[in-house]
Amino acid sequence: MNGGEQTIVFERKPHIIAGYGIVGPKEGEGPLAQYFDEVAKDDLFDQKSYEKAECKMHLLAIERAIERAGLHESDVCALLSGDLLNQIISSSFSARELDIPFLGLYNACSTFGEALILGSIMLTSGSMQKVACSTSSHFSTAERQYRYPLELGTQMTPTAQWTVTGSGCSVLSMDGEGPVVTSATVGKVVDYDITDANNMGAAMAPAAAFTIATHLRELRRKADYYDYIVTGDLGIFGSEMLHQLLLSEGIDIAENHLDCGKLIFDETQKVHMGGSGAGCSSSVFNTYFLQQFKEDKIKRMLFVPTGALLSKVSSLQGESIPGIAHAVAIEVA
């Protein structure tokens, strides 16, 4: 990619050789229940705090993904991880338990896309042979960190989304089987001056639209090149906004757009606009979508995890909510 461009085309293509996804009980009652590798019986994972629970879940996802890839910790050259907790403690404390070099990432709920892109670049540079990419989120840790104490029982506003309790990890390798990463578009920060922290879909949709349009333009592709364009966690409102924004640029994705935040819950689950969180796209991708590849039901997907780059402090200081989205093209090998 040259300056001014955002898309990298990989000549040598890294394989996603294994994935593992683990979720909480509510996600395990949703439409993707049968696909998850593991559904926790309760969301404390036998720990004394929700933060420690998220960390245990995250660590499990990494360990099991590496195991499924037939590897040992010592085979993995780097762990690229992030989460939503302040100072990404779910990732850092998971990494503490692992004998793997650690690179912590933060791009909010788009972090899993960031990890796949950086992991792919590291492999194609020839400097590393295998890397693990993971993210997590937990409803109770996110709720009490970003919004209100859980004990308050605060009602969700109509445009709010439900933070997914889940974690997913992919193991990437130049050798092996599994779908390949063929190209990637690194997102820029986009801000449409949305200030409602209970409407993340609206904050992230412009970034998703911008990244998808850029990806298609730079690779001279039509949207229907992909079986599916899969966003991270725009939810119902954000997805509709994405369709409208892209339509205004002459791109129609209504027929082949899916959103992990919409897929993971159904209407009866009282999650308003759908799921969100850094663990939403990673838990859904590493289970449901990898399975679709395995069963030959998908040959090409554009995976676009989306993130809202706010903090409690930035909102309290009157800042709007910038969004970011990274696109990763994944195709059958």
Add this chain to the structure above:
Amino acid sequence: MNGGEQTIVFERKPHIIAGYGIVGPKEGEGPLAQYFDEVAKDDLFDQKSYEKAECKMHLLAIERAIERAGLHESDVCALLSGDLLNQIISSSFSARELDIPFLGLYNACSTFGEALILGSIMLTSGSMQKVACSTSSHFSTAERQYRYPLELGTQMTPTAQWTVTGSGCSVLSMDGEGPVVTSATVGKVVDYDITDANNMGAAMAPAAAFTIATHLRELRRKADYYDYIVTGDLGIFGSEMLHQLLLSEGIDIAENHLDCGKLIFDETQKVHMGGSGAGCSSSVFNTYFLQQFKEDKIKRMLFVPTGALLSKVSSLQGESIPGIAHAVAIEVA
């Protein structure tokens, strides 16, 4: 690098073609005053909050480094940035003002090392031509986020360090002039069960020792291969601990070890163990050390930014403080 190893040797070597460092008034009264590119008159940078001030400083460092490299924003393929604020808002909100693809990083005060490593890998992979790597920290934002409200005027404990108000940015390119990144050792998380959040030097020293020892062993080098081994922000106590830990492995760095946290302040400045913060190593490296290279006073340095992976929540929940350190070998071209 193979699985089990941590060190990448770059066959094609990225140049650090420009750097820029900007600091607050207290840092501008320290021993490195003459080297900083810019010293703010007051630490609010004409903004309404310290967080907005940190962001303005961070953005300035990035913009001026790109300018000094003779480039425009559109020439830079990616911005790799991080800081200490929750959800790295100083980096994200800086990126919002820039027309550059953004990859947010978090490895606490070792983030600048992480950024240089990932930036170098991205360039050597051939997928990008120029990247910018930056970090920041601010005394007042860190103090009130991690410790106590500033208004309390809480006394520092004897082992505490003073968070540097500063930001530094490097621009990397395969072409051009300036010292080159020749190899890098990606750190693992190391935890010696330190629980005192006012003794970060002790929490980070074991990680620094581990990374430095690994680097020298994997490259079969003696410590005196480098003119200087420069840690990020271990401070006085942490530096002493590092020397002892390495001596126990037969490595003596007493003669050629420097620490940015010790260099940036002098004894009269009441900073106890010295400076710390993600902006400490980046502001010192991009000014003082790049100048030493320019003046041929340094030919080889091992730059080892160090980080403490705690959060307020992890400490309150009784967790110890894991450390991490990444090593970047920088040599004359």
